[in-house]
Amino acid sequence: MAKSFPELGLKPEDCKEISWIQSTIYSNGENPGQPLEVLLERNHVQKGFFKGKSDFVTEPISETNLEAIWKVMQEGEAGVVWDPYGGKMSEISESSIPFPHRAGVLHNIQYFSKWQEGGYLAEQRHLKWINRLYNFMAPFVTKNPRTAYVNYRDLDIGRNIHGRFSEAKVWGEKYFKGNFDQLALIKGMVDYGNFFKNEQSIAPNFYL
Numbered sequence: 001m002a003k004s005f006p007e008l009g010l011k012p013e014d015c016k017e018i019s020w021i022q023s024t025i026y027s028n029g030e031n032p033g034q035p036l037e038v039l040l041e042r043n044h045v046q047k048g049f050f051k052g053k054s055d056f057v058t059e060p061i062s063e064t065n066l067e068a069i070w071k072v073m074q075e076g077e078a079g080v081v082w083d084p085y086g087g088k089m090s091e092i093s094e095s096s097i098p099f100p101h102r103a104g105v106l107h108n109i110q111y112f113s114k115w116q117e118g119g120y121l122a123e124q125r126h127l128k129w130i131n132r133l134y135n136f137m138a139p140f141v142t143k144n145p146r147t148a149y150v151n152y153r154d155l156d157i158g159r160n161i162h163g164r165f166s167e168a169k170v171w172g173e174k175y176f177k178g179n180f181d182q183l184a185l186i187k188g189m190v191d192y193g194n195f196f197k198n199e200q201s202i203a204p205n206f207y208l
Contacts, residue, residue: 053130059106060106099150
C-alpha cells in the first residue's frame, strides 16, 4: 500500500488481520475480539432502516473525479463499499452462469445508508443523499445498461407490477445482462404460471 497508494499514509498499526468468522462480528458493529457466541444473540441487532444501490466500473476513475466523489460522499450520513474484481472472476465467461459481471470489470460499488430514526422526513433525507450520489456517479460507471448487483436489490430500477417479461427486462438486464433472456425462458419452463415471484423476480418468457 505504501508503494501503490502513498497518499493514504497507511501504517502497519492501522491494519489488523482477523479470521473470516471474526470479520462477521466486526461487520455487525461489534468488537471482533468478542466470543463467537455473540452472533447467536438474535435480539442484539439494533433495529433500523436501510437503503442500498450499486454500480459496476469498467474504466479507471481519475484522481480529480475521485476527489469530487469524495466531496459528495462527505455531504451525507452513509457509506460506500468498493469491491475489487478481476483475477479468477475474469476467467469465467459472462454466459457460464447467471452472474455476468466478469472480464473488464474493475470493481463493484455498493452505496448504502442506514438510520434508526423513524418518520417520513428522516427517510427522505437519507434517500435524497443516496440518490444524489448515485446520480453523480453516472458518468463513471457502466452504461447501456447501467448494470447493478442483484444481491443489493434496488427497487428504484424497476419492480414487478404485472409480472410481464417486457416489464422485468428493464431491471433484469441490469442485473444479468445478456443472460436474462435465457433465465426467463427457464422460468417459463419450470414456473410458467409465475407462482414464485417477488418485486424483482424473473418473469417467464415462452418465446425465443
